[in-house]
Amino acid sequence: MYGKxxxxxxxxxxxxxxxxxxxxxxxxxxxxxxxxxVAYRSSPETRGLFTxxxxxxxxxxxxxxxxxxxxxxxxxxxxxxxxxxxxxGICAKVCPPQCIWIERTSDPKTKRxxxxxxxxxxxxxxxxNCGLCAEYCPFDAIKMDHDYELAVYDRHVNxxxxxxxxxxxxxxxxxxxxxxxxxxxKARAEAxxxxxxxxxxxxxxxxxx
Amino acid sequence: MTEQTLTxxxxxxxxxxxxxxxxxxxxxxxxxxxPEHLIDCAAALRDEFGYDYLASLTAVDYLPDGKxxxxxxxxxxxxxxxxxxxxxVPREDPVTVPSLVxxxxxxxxxxxxxxxxxxxxxxxxxxxxxxxxxxxxxxHPLRKDWKEAYxxxxxxxxKSRWPAGQVHRVEDTLPFxxxxxxxxxxxxxxxxxxxxxxxxASLKRVPADEDLPTEQLIVNLGPQHPSTHGVxxxxxxxxxxxxxxxxxVMGYLHRNHEKxxxxxxxxxxxxxxxxxxxxSSLSNNFGYVLAVEKLMGIKPPERxxxxxxxxxxxxxxxxxxxxxxxxxxxxxxxFTPSLYAIEERELILDTFEAVTGxxxxxxxxxxxxxxxxxxxxQLERVRDLAFNRLPxxxxxxxxxxxNNEIVRARCEGVGVLTPEQAIAYSTCGPVLxxxxxxxxxxxxxxxxxxxxxDFDVAVRYHGDVYDRYLVRMDEIRQSIRILQQAVEQIPExxxxxxxxxxxxxxxxxxxxxxxxxPKGELGFYVVSNGKxxxxxxxxxxxxxxxxxxxxxxxxxxxxxDAVIILGSIDIVLGETDR
Numbered sequence: 001m002y003g004k005x006x007x008x009x010x011x012x013x014x015x016x017x018x019x020x021x022x023x024x025x026x027x028x029x030x031x032x033x034x035x036x037x038v039a040y041r042s043s044p045e046t047r048g049l050f051t052x053x054x055x056x057x058x059x060x061x062x063x064x065x066x067x068x069x070x071x072x073x074x075x076x077x078x079x080x081x082x083x084x085x086x087x088x089g090i091c092a093k094v095c096p097p098q099c100i101w102i103e104r105t106s107d108p109k110t111k112r113x114x115x116x117x118x119x120x121x122x123x124x125x126x127x128x129n130c131g132l133c134a135e136y137c138p139f140d141a142i143k144m145d146h147d148y149e150l151a152v153y154d155r156h157v158n159x160x161x162x163x164x165x166x167x168x169x170x171x172x173x174x175x176x177x178x179x180x181x182x183x184x185x186k187a188r189a190e191a192x193x194x195x196x197x198x199x200x201x202x203x204x205x206x207x208x209x
Numbered sequence: 210m211t212e213q214t215l216t217x218x219x220x221x222x223x224x225x226x227x228x229x230x231x232x233x234x235x236x237x238x239x240x241x242x243x244p245e246h247l248i249d250c251a252a253a254l255r256d257e258f259g260y261d262y263l264a265s266l267t268a269v270d271y272l273p274d275g276k277x278x279x280x281x282x283x284x285x286x287x288x289x290x291x292x293x294x295x296x297x298v299p300r301e302d303p304v305t306v307p308s309l310v311x312x313x314x315x316x317x318x319x320x321x322x323x324x325x326x327x328x329x330x331x332x333x334x335x336x337x338x339x340x341x342x343x344x345x346x347x348x349h350p351l352r353k354d355w356k357e358a359y360x361x362x363x364x365x366x367x368k369s370r371w372p373a374g375q376v377h378r379v380e381d382t383l384p385f386x387x388x389x390x391x392x393x394x395x396x397x398x399x400x401x402x403x404x405x406x407x408x409x410a411s412l413k414r415v416p417a418d419e420d421l422p423t424e425q426l427i428v429n430l431g432p433q434h435p436s437t438h439g440v441x442x443x444x445x446x447x448x449x450x451x452x453x454x455x456x457x458v459m460g461y462l463h464r465n466h467e468k469x470x471x472x473x474x475x476x477x478x479x480x481x482x483x484x485x486x487x488x489s490s491l492s493n494n495f496g497y498v499l500a501v502e503k504l505m506g507i508k509p510p511e512r513x514x515x516x517x518x519x520x521x522x523x524x525x526x527x528x529x530x531x532x533x534x535x536x537x538x539x540x541x542x543x544f545t546p547s548l549y550a551i552e553e554r555e556l557i558l559d560t561f562e563a564v565t566g567x568x569x570x571x572x573x574x575x576x577x578x579x580x581x582x583x584x585x586x587q588l589e590r591v592r593d594l595a596f597n598r599l600p601x602x603x604x605x606x607x608x609x610x611x612n613n614e615i616v617r618a619r620c621e622g623v624g625v626l627t628p629e630q631a632i633a634y635s636t637c638g639p640v641l642x643x644x645x646x647x648x649x650x651x652x653x654x655x656x657x658x659x660x661x662x663d664f665d666v667a668v669r670y671h672g673d674v675y676d677r678y679l680v681r682m683d684e685i686r687q688s689i690r691i692l693q694q695a696v697e698q699i700p701e702x703x704x705x706x707x708x709x710x711x712x713x714x715x716x717x718x719x720x721x722x723x724x725x726x727p728k729g730e731l732g733f734y735v736v737s738n739g740k741x742x743x744x745x746x747x748x749x750x751x752x753x754x755x756x757x758x759x760x761x762x763x764x765x766x767x768x769x770d771a772v773i774i775l776g777s778i779d780i781v782l783g784e785t786d787r
Contacts, residue, residue, distance in 0.1 A: 002614060003614060004612070004614075005611075005612035005613040005614050005616075005617070006613055006614055006615065008608055008609075008612065008613075009608070009609045009610060009612075009613045011608075012605055012608055012609040013545065013609075016549070042555070042556065042559050043556075043590075044556055044590065044593045044594050044597065044598040046556075050552050050555065062559075062562055062563035062584070063563075063584060064562070064563060064564065064565065064566040064581070064584060065562060065566055065567070066566040066567060087371075087372065089370075089371035089372060090711055092366065092370040092371040092374065093366040093370075093371065093711065093712075094366075094474075094476065094477070094711040095366075095370075095477075096365075096473060096477035096478075096480050096481060098365055098366065098367050098370055100370060100371075100374075101369075101370050101371075101374030101375065101376040102370065102371045102372065102374045103372070103373055103374050103375065104371070104372035104373070113372075119374070119376075121374065121376035123376065123378070128480055128570070129567065129570065130479075130480035130570070130572045131566055131572065132476065132477075132480065132572075132711075135580065135709075136709065136711040144566070156378075160376055160378075179584070179585075
């Protein structure tokens, strides 16, 4: 029968139409404006409407989500910021669009380079969010952020981030990337323990001699 | 019937004598052909040896040696590894090489590209105009002595970034209006585009009819046109409503991706490949890392191979879903089918985001593996998609669209490409397979671990728009099959060997890595001279080369069908224009 295909197709549309209601009824109010609701709507089980009502609702950002790098500092007990960056420049060298600028200084007395960068800039207009800087940083000092709401009125004034703007505490990093954070902390603790054991062994050896 | 090889064993020197010499440079392969014998040699390769498919044509500028080289990769449409042959000419203007369009019509756009970007004149080319740059442009941007606006240094990393990084904006040092170099005596205010005249002059005209005087009509579809999926233009001559000739005009999104690639280090190029075909960035990653891994001589660990296959097949599924959805848009089924497709694509993108960190610009594969393993729960999610969600969705799409009488009436018998034409024009992917040529690189020249999976090459035989739609549906089904096997078989283990270096050592030589991307054969031709940056980086873009056949598909059809024929090729302008 001519037109059978169209009718069959329209039945699919009709099914989808009813599914929006049946799914809403089945899940009730929890389907909208709750975190579980958003999670359900982006799961393979979802039926019916899948739209997320941004900005009232937001998609849940997975841990690996990456958007604009930031610099990590550890909070010391006396409230001081211990910046992890040692201005080794690997991030600036690996950056594909070359949007990282690091100024390294030397100690005026000893003439040796100071680890902490004097200045650290990222031009976020140019940054392509590839995450290579965070991936290749040997000190876990630069990490990718989760904050994607960066709209400003004047990009020329606002969009070159300096050190002040880039610095964020390690607790924030632990908050957005818990799995990575615990993994790295474990590795660092192991490395520190190995180093300490080596030093102790050396000390013991020296004592013997 | 006794078993026999389809083609004679390859001994080109025996057949061609002193026309060819083996390429003996270290890390290089194939043959060097004397320019004066190029056409005869190519014709013999096609007719006697069965190398009927021109996979890739590109040029390399060996500035220190004072040579230009044109590199041809030809394949047999029955499968097998590609054969490379090259032509070397002195680097003195005008650089001329005989055109191969008479042997391989698929060379047309690729030769135009080589002329445009490298300045090689192909003698005997029917329509040698610039293709990506505009006609008044001075110079050939891929030559090694050409420098772009915002030029800073020959290679990255730039020295100004570290250790004395004083930030500045490029706009401040090169203000708008002063960042373009014009030829001498060129005034953009007074310039009239000769390009347009040349374009219209290149179009075939309606033959004059004594009895019925008809009016010649030239119509421009695009560059701003909802059907072109970006900024793309088709100049069409019409006889009434029937298309007499058609010329695609492109390059509006050109950003000299290959030049950027040659400034970049090897690793930096991975995120840039995402921006080629931005709908299927993981396939682009895949092709590029394969090419560089060939040069480096490394192989990824087992688990990484499986992850690559899973990601590449998910990419194919979401690309085809999107292509079908958008194709229905072109047909006039405004957005209901495409939103159904986008919904499923969304679920796959969620997985991409959780695994790679980004929905579209994935930047996931590395030389010798992948960037990171699946986070907890994601493999189960992929399994859920592969076994439960996606098969049901494909069936639903089938019921929804395949037998719809309007779809069939619009699509059947429209935009027909015969198998001979499809091979001759170097089309690839679903366009080629819809024309009855079962050529799929996953089977024809298996890479990675595709030889382990059980799947069929989707093929249809009418070569029309409807069959291209059906091939995509079939391919989604086959991809789901591969996914189901891959998630069941995936072993535990590392996803990358050793500690990753931000500066990889790539031995000198050349490599052509190719994958069956969702749009067809996606190839990367990389030449290394042992330095941290590639000497030559060329992308064989399937969307671009498939357009070579667009005119052939459109001729004789109605103007309204040009829109769906273009939609059925499934182009992405990021890749077409590079």
